[in-house]
Amino acid sequence: KNQVEQSPQSLIILEGKNCTLQCNYTVSPFSNLRWYKQDTGRGPVSLTIMTFSENTKSNGRYTATLDADTKQSSLHITASQLSDSASYICVVSDDNAGNMLTFGGGTRLMVKP
Amino acid sequence: KAGVTQTPRYLIKTRGQQVTLSCSPISGHRSVSWYQQTPGQGLQFLFEYFSETQRNKGNFPGRFSGRQFSNSRSEMNVSTLELGDSALYLCASSLFQGRVTGELFFGEGSRLTVL
Numbered sequence: 001k002n003q004v005e006q007s008p009q010s011l012i013i014l015e016g017k018n019c020t021l022q023c024n025y026t027v028s029p030f031s032n033l034r035w036y037k038q039d040t041g042r043g044p045v046s047l048t049i050m051t052f053s054e055n056t057k058s059n060g061r062y063t064a065t066l067d068a069d070t071k072q073s074s075l076h077i078t079a080s081q082l083s084d085s086a087s088y089i090c091v092v093s094d095d096n097a098g099n100m101l102t103f104g105g106g107t108r109l110m111v112k113p
Numbered sequence: 114k115a116g117v118t119q120t121p122r123y124l125i126k127t128r129g130q131q132v133t134l135s136c137s138p139i140s141g142h143r144s145v146s147w148y149q150q151t152p153g154q155g156l157q158f159l160f161e162y163f164s165e166t167q168r169n170k171g172n173f174p175g176r177f178s179g180r181q182f183s184n185s186r187s188e189m190n191v192s193t194l195e196l197g198d199s200a201l202y203l204c205a206s207s208l209f210q211g212r213v214t215g216e217l218f219f220g221e222g223s224r225l226t227v228l
Contacts, residue, residue: 043219043222044156046216049216091156101217103155
């Protein structure tokens with residue numbers, strides 16, 4: 001069964017600090033891994049998409065890494081801002097499954113002033 | 114360019130009733146997928162449509178159904194509502210690219226409360 005596990009479940013950091021969120025997956029055959037940011041009560045917004053051959057991708061202060069061998073990904077947030085407070089969801093796509101994605105439970109990040 | 118539009122944004126129903134939710138994808142996007150988000154189960158895939166055909170279906174009971182129209186707009190229906198159907202229902206659209214799916218763009222969701 002395809003699974004995506006995220007850690008930690010929640011995280012509180014001070015504004016300006018960096019943080020790293022983790023994602024482990026068992027999805028086969030692997031197609032791509034995505035990180036989404038979801039503000040409370042809003043729809044998820046894409047941060048990065050990585051395929052098997054990519055191991056790093058950046059989007060502003062967000063940098064995602066992928067290790068396809070160990071089936072692990074991380075999302076690093078640099079110089080956090082109050083607006084980074086949100087849930088971050090790791091999503092993995094099965095090569096044969098179109099948009100039948102497997103979602104992680106998310107990491108709820110709170111950035112405090 | 115307009116984003117994915119979902120209506121209604123909020124609705125309250127009672128057990129046993131049925132509900133229909135609507136999704137208008139980004140212009141030019143032919144793939145529409147639906148997801149259910151609850152605090153306990155997180156985000157779960159419901160179904161995906163492309164060119165009016167259901168391409169994939171998640172592990173949900175037959176009370177959950179959907180369809181897509183020729184203009185790519187999609188609706189999902191839940192019949193005989195149960196308390197556990199209370200959730201945020203999200204629709205996403207993408208440019209269909211065969212087996213390698215394109216970026217997904219989500220709507221703001223329809224918040225369903227079943228009393």
